Amino acid sequence: MRRGLPPGASRIAIAVAFLVLLGAPPVISSFLLSLLTQAVIYAVLAMSLDLILGYIGLSSLGHAAYLGIGAYSVGILATRHGASFWTTLAVGVVLATAVAAIFGLVALRATGVYFLMITLALGMVVWGLAHRWVTLTQGDNGISGVPRPNLGLAWSFSSGIPFYYLALAGFFLALFVLRRIVTSPFGQTLVGIRESESRMRTLGYNVWLHKYLGFVIAGGTGGFAGVLWAYYNGFVSPSDLELATSVEILLMVALGGRGTLVGPALGAVLIVGLKNLVSVYTHRWLLILGGVYIGTIVYAPEGVVGAIRQWTKGELRMGKKAAVSILAAMVLVAFGEPPAAWAQKGAIRIGVITAMTGGAAQVGKDMTNGIAMWLDEHGGTIAGRKVEVIVEDSQGQPNIALTKLQKLVESDRVHVLVGEIFAHIGYAMAPKVDEYRIPMLYPVIAADDLTQRKPAKWVVRTGWASSQPNHPFGEYVAKTLGYKRVVTVAIDYAFGWEQVGGFQKTFEENGGQIIQKLWAPLNTTDFAPYLSQIKRDADAVFALMVSISASRFPKQYQDAGLKARLPLIGGGTTFDEFVLPSLGDEAIGGMSPLIYSAALDTPVNKKFVAEYRKKYGKVPSYFSETSYTSTRWIAEAVRAIGGDVENREKFLEALRKVEIPDAPRGPIKLDAYGNPIQNIYVRKVERKDGELWNTVVHTFPAVSQFWKYKPEEFLKQPVYDRNFPPCKHC
Amino acid sequence: MDFWISQLFNGVSYGALLFLLAGGLSLIFGMMRIVNMTHGSYYLLGGYVALTVTWRNGPFLLAIVVGTLAIAFIGIAEWNAFLKRLSGQELGQVLTTMGFALIFQDLALVLWGGDPYMLPVPALLSGSYTVGRLYFPVYRVFIIVVAVFIALVLWLALERTRIGAMIRATVDDPEMARGIGINVYAISMAVFALGATLAALAGVVAGGFVGVYPGADFEILPYAFVVVIVGGMGSLKGALIGSLMVGLLDNFGKALFPELSYFTLFAPMAAILAVRPTGLFGRA
Known part of the structure; x- marks a missing residue:
């Protein structure tokens, strides 16, 4: 008895997938749409790496470098020289191709582990430049304010759906070109080389040149993905070039099935979904991601598409199991969109975005502690309305912070936002907050210009400006x-x-x-x-x-x-x-x-420090104090407008008028530019x-x-x- | 002149720390060709375990012993359960060990929280020696002494003992080694445990110098790899020279060309590899 799938099933599946990609946008929420946009861009990157990993058979640990080169080309040219989409696209792709042409000369002298290590070193060279060549790249600040492309067409790419179709067009283009390449005699030669280098050499093929061309094409395509990525995010930072990004792209390729092009694209969708959706439910999402890394190698070494192929041929029951479980996981991811918070109608919803994992996790903890403490002291209600706090983990990454911002606003329908630690994330979020017209409090981010030369209407700073003290x-x-x-x-x-x-x-x-x-x-x-x-x-x-x-x-x-x-x-x-x-x-x-010291000798502060220590076992930091006071700040504003937080303009106006004479840090009120005095x-x-x-x-x-x-x-x-x-x- | 002497000293002491971290990794590479992304996690966890010992009023020496032994067991478990099956599959190794690295990172956050800590060091190792107008922190001298000691022990063990000879034989040709009756399985496990132990030792030592904090694992990992690839996999001499080179390049790069500081570190590495793909002392 045949246990396999009917022949042609995979073609039908691919056709359905394409129809879904084309038809989904008007139906799905804009949070899912943004994830899908990220996924198709990452799919381009994963497919480009597949050319090296799947067709040449070499594992590269430096592929994020090309993403970075494409992205920085856009960041630098579009913000400082007002370059058009086509210029940045050309420069990004050409530059990435050129760098790949140089790197290929070095890297292809080696194979196996050595290739892995050399590509790692080369990737670190590019990361090092992005990180430290501050005059060119702005270093750790990153480059923000990249405008969405203007192609001179009737519709604007600044909104989600048109930009998604632009990215999708890029994806189809990359898929088409790469498919042509791998099915051409050139691509078949690559596969031949992967299987047996010495045989192909004996047959008279120039093995090195084939590998080299494949490597360079992969680099250029990676640069193309970088260009789209920078336009999507609106900013560029060195975190896109980290070693962890390179490994993640490898995972996408392996999870989807190397050597299949479509597989890595699928892998990209799965990983982007996993990172963003799982972290909505649990802050322990890293454990799950780690499990996926290990599980892929143990249970599905050939990836989803590989497993499906085995299933189609009726070869292995293992393949069936793997394919079913991964596809089931995918469906869960697709439909696992967090339920909107309509259940608690009448509650005031406060969305909190901060780092709950990674290097700044403790700052995030101090902040959420401060917020929780104020609410606990006041029975969890403001102006008679119940308060619901939804905490989202930004992972210290700007693009994740933006995705979570969107999720809080659109899926959870929060009334007010509080959050973030890093200035570059603050700059990246401010225009989005203005776009959504939703008040956001910055208790920590101190970048001067947020209340000086580049103020954002909807951002209310409750902390301080860097140079103020x-x-x-x-x-x-x-x-x-x-x-x-x-x-x-x-x-x-x-x-x-x-x-x-x-x-x-x-x-x-x-x-x-x-x-x-x-x-x-x-x-x-x-x-x-x-x-x-x-x-x-x-x-x-x-x-x-x-x-x-x-x-x-x-x-x-x-x-x-x-x-x-x-x-x-x-x-x-x-x-x-x-x-x-x-x-x-x-x-x-x-x-x-x-602006604060825990040793401040006032009755209000002494009480605050004593209570905080009792509750959390440590002395409050200024992160705790500003978050605690921000919660009170929200409460004062809500009271002033009689709980009518749905009227956002009025709410914002009330937030700007709040004066707190007796915060733990002392008296506070905003100046005309929105920074506390x-x-x-x-x-x-x-x-x-x-x-x-x-x-x-x-x-x-x-x-x-x-x-x-x-x-x-x-x-x-x-x-x-x-x-x-x-x-x-x- | 003062500038050059103190920068030289700084570079050498940082190189000493890197040698502790990468010495064992180089042996693992040489013998098993395992790309281990968890190596940075051993460094991180070693520091955290030692921190817990000092919090319970354990002495510094005990912290070192407990920290390194605990991580040796983790290394052995990981190798036995997964890595030994993945020989020759670089992709599988990278992804599996990356998975472990993420899991360890998150567990460390759960167990020790996200605050940065400095490992308290004995008074004996604080302060600095003064020579003329120059200051040499005692702790940095201590790091150099530990590294020299470990290098000597490793060299003697590898070159002058029976087990050392068996390890060298396994590095050179595992199949031949198995053929003449060497227990390659036990030798591999021992070397893997040794690598994990040394990484943990580096983590403990670094705890009193740069601190223990989330993110240290992925911060130090590229340095460990770079040392190994430049020196050549499986070569102790290579690891030693590679560590010194990286320590010095890093230090002088940061002091002299701050804008290009990582470029001055990684670009020469790439250049060396362009000429010698197997590193300075490595054999293909």
């Missing part, structure tokens, strides 16, 4: 501490530039001199190369560190013999409550300014009862982001940057 601090250091010559060491991205810039401006206006500026990348583990350059004739060192780097910097500073000679001062995050528990005596004496505390790290605390030594009351300057005058200067203010005394 440092304006008074610069004056304090020059006048009160009396330091005249200061060296700065700071993390090399916008937050660091703005912190140093704000400090430098007022410090130099009060007679100080910045005599050296050193910049270390965000993920610096070893500060020795920078510490040993510090000019020894300074009076003090101003350091701006964040989270992990803050936890290791003071120790390395002390070990380098600097602490005894040059006092260490810094930006608020260098010594904030987030890192203090991981620091020792080396941090004592460190001075920094911030609040106290700035100069703090000194001291040991009290065996713990480190930021004792407040001076308070600057009611400080605005513009300090003592007139806003109009202040805004005439460019945003603080690596080279602004220039280092006159270096």
Whole structure:
């Protein structure tokens, strides 16, 4: 008895899949549509890798490089030179092809594990340039504000459905071209080489040239995917080029079935769906993704399409099992769209986007703790309406944050959003928030221009602006501490530039001199190369560190013999409550300014700290405080409009008018530009009862982001940057 | 001059840490050709286990022992359950070990939370030596001493003992080795465990220097690979020289050409590979 599928079934399946791809957009939610758009773009990338993996038979660990080259071509040309879609497309594809042509010369000298390792090194070269060549790529800030393409057609690609069809057209084009290639004599030769290189060589084929051409075509196609990716996201960042991305593309190809083109495309759909949909249900989605990696190799080494082929031939029952289980998983993914939150009609829904996994997971935890604590204290209701909080994990990645934003707004229909940690994600989200016309509170993101030169109407900042604490601090250091010559060491991205810039401006206006500026990348583990350059004739060192780097910097500073000679001062995050528990005596004496200190000696704050410790077993950080206060902020606004959060314009207006006289950090209200006017505390790290605390030594009351300057005058200067203010005394 | 001496010292001490991390990986590569993306996780987990020991008031030395042994067992389990079946399938190895790396990453987040920690080090190892105007942190000297010690032990074990000879024979030709009665299975498992142990040791040592924090696994992984490919797989000498090169290039690149700092690290690697695809001391 024949156990297989009827012949022709796969053709029918493919035809159905294409019809679904073409016909789905008007039917599905826009959240699913955005996932589908991402999936077809990734499908192009996966198919291009399939040319190397499936047809040449080599595993590459550097394929994300081509995605990055295409994406950065768009990012740089479209934002700085106003280049058109066709120009960026041509440059992206040509550049990726050219890079692949160079890399191929190096990589194809090896096979097997060696090929894997060489492509890894080459991929890291491109990643390293994206990450550190800050003048070209903006480094860790990424490039935001890439406009959607304008092809001079009647419809605009700025909305979801037309752009989906553009991406789909790209996908069909890539599929068509690659299919022509693999079915041509050239492609058949590649398969021959994969099966037996020596036989093909004996038959007189130029083996190397065939492999080389295949490698280069794959690179160019990867660049094409990168171009679409950058236009889809609207920004580019080094995270797209990480090693993990390269491995993920490999997984897509293996999961779908290498050497089949359609399989990898299917793999891309599965993985994009898995990453975005599973993380809606559980923050432990990484465990599941890890399981898929292992399960693919153990149960379906030939991938979905491979398994289906085996099934069609009636060869293996294993193939049937694998195919059925994977297809079932796919159906689950497709229909597993989170149910809209209509069940709880009448509740006020707050959507929270923050990192719950990855390097910044603890910041996300501090934030959600702050929000939960305020709600617990107030019976989980605001103005008589129940409150429902929906937390989404951005994984610290801009494109995931945007997808989750869409999910919260469109599927969950939240009334207000709170969230995020990183400035580049904040910049990427702001235009979307304006597009959706939904109020969003930024309790943490401090990028100056969000409330200065590039304000977003619907974003309400409840935290602070990067340079805000440092304006008074610069004056304090020059006048009160009396330091005249200061060296700065700071993390090399916008937050660091703005912190140093704000400090430098007022410090130099009060007679100080910045005599050296050193910049270390965000993920610096070893500060020795920078510490040993510090000019020894300074009076003090101003350091701006964040989270992990803050936890290791003071120790390395002390070990380098600097602490005894040059006092260490810094930006608020260098010594904030987030890192203090991981620091020792080396941090004592460190001075920094911030909008908050857990040691603040007011009854409100003492109560807040005591309650927070009781509940979560640790001292609250400013992340906890700003999120706690943001929740109260929402409550005040909701009360002011009598609970009518459905009227968004009115809600936004009320949010902008909120004044809180007694937050744990002190009195707060917004200025005309939407940034809080609040106290700035100069703090000194001291040991009290065996713990480190930021004792407040001076308070600057009611400080605005513009300090003592007139806003109009202040805004005439460019945003603080690596080279602004220039280092006159270096 | 001061600048060059202290940068040289920094580069060498960072290279020493990389040698601990990559020495074992190189042997694993040489013998089993296993591409192990979990190697960074051993480094991460080693640091975390050691941290737990010090939190329970265990001494630093005990933290090292417990941290490395625990990870050795994880390595053995992973190898036995999955990796030994995947010899010769690079794709399968990459994906399986990547799966484990993601699972370990998430479990670490569940078990230890996301806060960054510094591993407390004994007072004996804090502070710095002063020579003229130069400062040499004691802990960095300690890292160099540990690396030199491990390198010596490994060299003696490989070159002067019977087991070492069996390992070398298995690296050179596993089938011949099996043919003359060497238990290749046991030898492979032992080498895999050794690699995991050394990665965990690097993680513990690094815990007192750069800290223990989520994300350390994938941050350090490319460095380990680069050391191995430049030095040549399966060569201890290669791993040593590769580590020093990477440590120095990284350090001087960051100090002299900050904008191109990773380029100055990875591009010479690619150039070496273009000339010698099997690395400086590797054999195809």
